[in-house]
Amino acid sequence: MPIELFNDGNHKCIKFDDLTKEGEIPANQFMVVHDKRGLLLDPGGNKLFSQLSAEISVFAPPQRLDYLVLSHQDPDVGAGLNGWLLMTDAKIVISALWTRFIPNFCTSSFAENRIIAVPDEGLDLELSGAGFKLVPAHFLHSPGNFHLYDVTSKILFTGDLGASISPPEENITNVDQFEEHIQNMSGFHSRYIPHSEACRRWAAAARKLDIEMIVPQHGARMSGTECVNAFIDWVDGLTCALG
Numbered sequence: 640m641p642i643e644l645f646n647d648g649n650h651k652c653i654k655f656d657d658l659t660k661e662g663e664i665p666a667n668q669f670m671v672v673h674d675k676r677g678l679l680l681d682p683g684g685n686k687l688f689s690q691l692s693a694e695i696s697v698f699a700p701p702q703r704l705d706y707l708v709l710s711h712q713d714p715d716v717g718a719g720l721n722g723w724l725l726m727t728d729a730k731i732v733i734s735a736l737w738t739r740f741i742p743n744f745c746t747s748s749f750a751e752n753r754i755i756a757v758p759d760e761g762l763d764l765e766l767s768g769a770g771f772k773l774v775p776a777h778f779l780h781s782p783g784n785f786h787l788y789d790v791t792s793k794i795l796f797t798g799d800l801g802a803s804i805s806p807p808e809e810n811i812t813n814v815d816q817f818e819e820h821i822q823n824m825s826g827f828h829s830r831y832i833p834h835s836e837a838c839r840r841w842a843a844a845a846r847k848l849d850i851e852m853i854v855p856q857h858g859a860r861m862s863g864t865e866c867v868n869a870f871i872d873w874v875d876g877l878t879c880a881l882g
């Protein structure tokens with residue numbers, strides 16, 4: 640079932656969290672709809688395409704998608720691009736570091752003149768008048784990595800940063816007890832994130848944003864000032880793979 644993270648009537652943020660199959664990495668996919676135009680964030684691989692394209696149609700048909708935003712280059716983020724490019728006129732938004740890898744995910748001609756290369760310093764994006772910021776999150780974990788900040792909902796979509804795996808019986812979708820949740824995040828961050836310097840830079844930038852909710856690509860979201868700040872503090876103090 641799609642989960643509404645935000646809805647003010649004209650602006651909706653939707654999370655899809657039950658489409659990945661057994662044996663695949665469990666992942667969330669996201670759609671933002673503003674004024675009947677859509678943006679898809681980290682839509683995932685080929686196996687999700689049919690079901691996700693059907694599910695998003697409830698909110699806006701694929702023909703109304705303007706952007707396919709990829710936080711980084713991983714297959715669980717964008718390996719299903721071919722179908723989306725075929726079905727929509729949407730532009731791909733991805734780090735300039737990864738644009739030349741896009742043809743590995745799709746028929747090359749489908750992507751021609753449809754790639755927005757995000758420079759290292761980030762980019763502002765507009766969807767039918769609604770503002771978004773691509774916030775630099777390099778080396779968290781990919782060297783060319785961006786988080787999507789939705790100015791309207793004040794949600795920061797953090798890709799793999801904040802990724803968690805909770806015990807199946809707990810099925811946590813929204814973090815209540817941050818301290819208890821740390822154990823669900825630690826394994827990924829201590830191995831996949833290369834260095835704490837990347838964490839400290841991100842934390843300094845995140846503290847300047849007005850954030851209501853942190854929503855990662857895997858696992859539970861963190862809502863409210865207290866939990867958001869606890870998460871930023873935790874990232875700020877992380878020790879990672881190389882230090």
Ligand SMILES: [Fe+2]
Nearest residue numbers: 711713780799
């Ligand atoms: Fe990743």
Ligand SMILES: [Fe+2]
Nearest residue numbers: 713715799856
């Ligand atoms: Fe991921």
